[in-house]
Amino acid sequence: MNEKIKEILKNSLSIGVLSKVHGLNGELRFIVLTNIPELLEDLDEVFLYSDKEKRGFYLEVESIREGPKSLLIKFAEFDTREDAEKLVGFEVYVPKDKLPELAEDEYMYDEIEGCEVFEDGEDIGKVVDIIDTGANEVLVVRKDKKEKLVPFIKDYVEDVDLEKKEIKVRKMEWI
Numbered sequence: 001m002n003e004k005i006k007e008i009l010k011n012s013l014s015i016g017v018l019s020k021v022h023g024l025n026g027e028l029r030f031i032v033l034t035n036i037p038e039l040l041e042d043l044d045e046v047f048l049y050s051d052k053e054k055r056g057f058y059l060e061v062e063s064i065r066e067g068p069k070s071l072l073i074k075f076a077e078f079d080t081r082e083d084a085e086k087l088v089g090f091e092v093y094v095p096k097d098k099l100p101e102l103a104e105d106e107y108m109y110d111e112i113e114g115c116e117v118f119e120d121g122e123d124i125g126k127v128v129d130i131i132d133t134g135a136n137e138v139l140v141v142r143k144d145k146k147e148k149l150v151p152f153i154k155d156y157v158e159d160v161d162l163e164k165k166e167i168k169v170r171k172m173e174w175i
Contacts, residue, residue, distance in 0.1 A: 005056050008047055012093035013110060015039055018048070019088065022072050026084040030064065030073040030092065035132070038100055040064055040071070048090040056093075107160065115165045117141045117150060124148055127167070139167075 015034040022029050032040070043064060049056035060076040073092075078084050099108070115127045117139065125143030130152070139150040150156070150169060159168040 005049065008056065009049060009093065011097075012047055012095055013099060013108065014091045014093050015046075016071075016092045018073070018090050018092065019070070021081050021084045021088065022067060024081050025074070026078040026080055027067075027072045027074045028084050028087060029067060029069070030071040032071055036100060039094060039098065043094070047093040047095075048087060049093060050090045052089060056090075105154065107162070111162055112139070112152075112160075112167070115160075115162075115167045117167045117169060119150075119169050120171045124150075 013034070015036075016030050016032040019029045019031050021027070043061045045058055045060055047056055047058050059078075062074040062076040064071055064073050066072070075084075075087070078087065102108070109130050112130060113127050117124050117127060123143070125141040125146070125148065127139045128142045128147075129140035131138040131140060131149075137152040139152050141148045141150050151172075156172065157167065157169050159166075161167075
């Protein structure tokens, strides 16, 4: 991957993936991976990247609408089914500076993933995934092929240091 694409991806957030073509006019099914609906409201240009093909480029968003099983997205540059098929599998990225302001104790998932987690000073592993249970998020922390689920709640999390990529938590009393 070239340096320019690395820099674009570093300063962007993946908000979804193009899963398959819909219809004959260049629309694609857009599987949304974000829980920030306002990101989709004013989407005019996005960066598409394929890890498989190791290439990326900017496209102008012509429209986004509700489809039968997902959102449907149409790009101004692609007007046929055949053209749109070339985009299947690409991830859709937006610049991080387009993201809404977060409250003091709110974080983007990509900021938390990869952080080392320390429970009462002991390194228990890195965040490899985040599960949204509806009530709260749960960190999936892995070390040496062992996984631990860590509730990401104020009563349990003592400190989040994004600069150091560290999260300090208290040991759960019921364990």
